[in-house]
Amino acid sequence: MMGRKKKKGSDNVDTILPIAPMLDMSFQLMSFFILTFKPTPSEGQMSMFLPKIDEASAAPSQPDQLPEDKVEAFTIRVGRSEGNIGQITFIRETETEVLGGDDPLKALAAKLASIPKPAKASLIPKLTIEAPDDMKYSSLIRLMDTCRKSGYDNVGIAKSKPGVVSPK
């Protein structure tokens, strides 16, 4: 009768996985990503609209609105000033005013604050900024910022119309 022979080496072998080197490598990787991680400043955006592209593709004119539902439209025409904000002309249906002084933005903010706003948010006037070609993006953002801080969220941008001389 054959006895069962116990094979050599059939004892259970406990395998131990060395974690310490793995942890060391993980710390190396983490250090790399921490050193190369660059937190970015928080960015935000401002919505805007563009006026109709050309007359042919213009939307049909709105049917006659009741006076109390009519949304007013203001135009802010900016003069050239080597990329910065030059003299501002504020155009409204009933008035045109040149806002000068040392700080046109401050004058614009004061002008916008002086206009009483309608109770309904949907009736707050639309603002269109007509800017010269060489005006910097930073200046445009400052203008839009001033308008929005004054409570006018519906701001659009347009090119200065040909034939219209922007105030210098």
Added chain:
Amino acid sequence: MSHGGSSEEKIEEPNLTPLLDLVLQLVMFFMICANFVMEQIDDSIKLPEALAARSLEAKQNNILFLNMNSKGHILFGVDIWTTPNAIESGLKAEYALRTRASGAKQAEETLVIVRADKDSNFEQLYRVLRGCKLSGFNRLQLRAIISNGYTG
């Protein structure tokens, strides 16, 4: 019954597995953050600051970022669109791609966020915005850094 002269020394080893798990979680976090940030933001573009700029809504996911440098060139992934024709055709191609991928309605509702360098000029920006309009993108926004006050 004696157990012998030498006392048994127990070597206690700390359990490193949870620590390794945590470290890998951190590594994954930094890897993923780095990828997402690099896709959207181009460090070469310096944005202006604005107080009234608002953060992006969390639910907004159909976004197209257009990075414009100070020369008016659009940096779109690996492509650089330098001429007005290239910008227009690139935007039309992108709109067509989005239409094919998720339908005309989704493409039309794409929010285009223009990240323009603060030294770029209005004409360059207007050209891009006009190109977006002509391509079919109707929702346009301008990006700025949210600040607490003007620095200049």
